[in-house]
């Protein structure tokens with residue numbers, strides 16, 4: 001089944017037997033969320049994914065709260081949604097409750113978003129060394145103050161706030177159950193767990209058993225599972241095995257916006273189509289690159305597209321030289337020639353269907369502010385003005 005843009009799927013058939021995913025006033029019959037991915041989930045990418053799977057939640061790139069308050073062109077573009085995005089989801093991060101509150105107030109008063117997701121899982125050194133991202137849950141009181149600031153500003157506008165976090169800093173500092181409880185107590189609409197520690201980064205398998213544990217602890221709001229959904233069947237299995245209320249899908253859709261079509265099929269009891277032949281992949285590449293060039297200008301657009309080219313071609317037997325050329329592509333015209341040279345009938349070998357895309361590295365050393373762990377109950381706000389947007393969660 002190919003879902004078309006604007007048609008929200010009917011749910012029935014084989015989906016796990018829970019209620020639709022509810023975020024504030026909105027219900028999502030297919031409980032699937034596109035994970036925020038810095039440098040990836042911009043408006044063009046969300047458009048392609050939405051066309052494949054209408055009616056799901058598609059979260060934008062992460063934006064720093066302080067940058068929203070101070071405002072600059074790059075940040076404003078990141079908050080840009082297309083007119084047909086009827087559920088505008090934005091992820092923000094910050095370690096200062098005041099900045100977070102002000103950012104949420106501006107977003108809500110300006111009518112710029114329909115949903116705000118808060119990042120408490122980013123393991124990037126640039127962020128954690130200032131006490132942001134994955135470092136925040138270590139300080140329970142500060143975490144609570146940040147969440148409270150966001151929910152207080154968003155609630156009068158009916159905007160749901162969700163929180164996304166990891167298992168903890170490492171196996172010694174495990175925070176996810178406390179974080180889930182605090183989020184629930186502070187009025188968050190749903191929580192999402194990337195079932196790895198920050199130290200694990202992206203290595204190894206996600207520990208789905210932690211998702212089940214969180215689901216047992218957090219009883220009154222939806223719990224979403226995240227980590228290692230590579231194919232639609234993984235999402236159904238995650239819900240069955242952990243009891244979670246929905247799934248958040250990251251790397252599995254890199255170079256594969258069709259995953260959302262497959263997910264809709266899997267949750268509505270339709271037949272899940274197989275991976276597309278190379279001709280369809282090439283047409284999607286052209287469309288994606290074209291949208292990026294329109295969104296950010298020709299030069300930046302095609303440069304941004306290069307990493308996507310590698311993901312689109314993952315597993316297809318196209319040869320090393322073709323791969324190299326795609327990775328250096330410099331214009332839409334050149335991309336068209338490279339695509340024309342591909343054999344449109346080539347199919348993805350079965351063995352390649354679950355090849356990982358995006359980050360797979362780890363473990364890493366998680367860098368914290370000096371003496372950060374000495375008093376985990378203090379409310380000292382790390383100086384987050386200097387944090388710059390990195391890639392990661």
Ligand SMILES: Cc1cc2nc3c(=O)[nH]c(=O)nc-3n(C[C@H](O)[C@H](O)[C@H](O)COP(=O)(O)O)c2cc1C
Nearest residue numbers: 035036037038062194227228249250251358392393
């Ligand atoms: C390129 C890239 C960028 C990411 N950026 C963010 C981000 O900005 N915010 C966030 O919460 N997570 C971010 N993540 C993490 C994903 O949202 C997700 O939690 C993680 O990839 C695990 O899910 P997966 O196994 O489905 O990929 C990023 C991941 C990747 C690969």
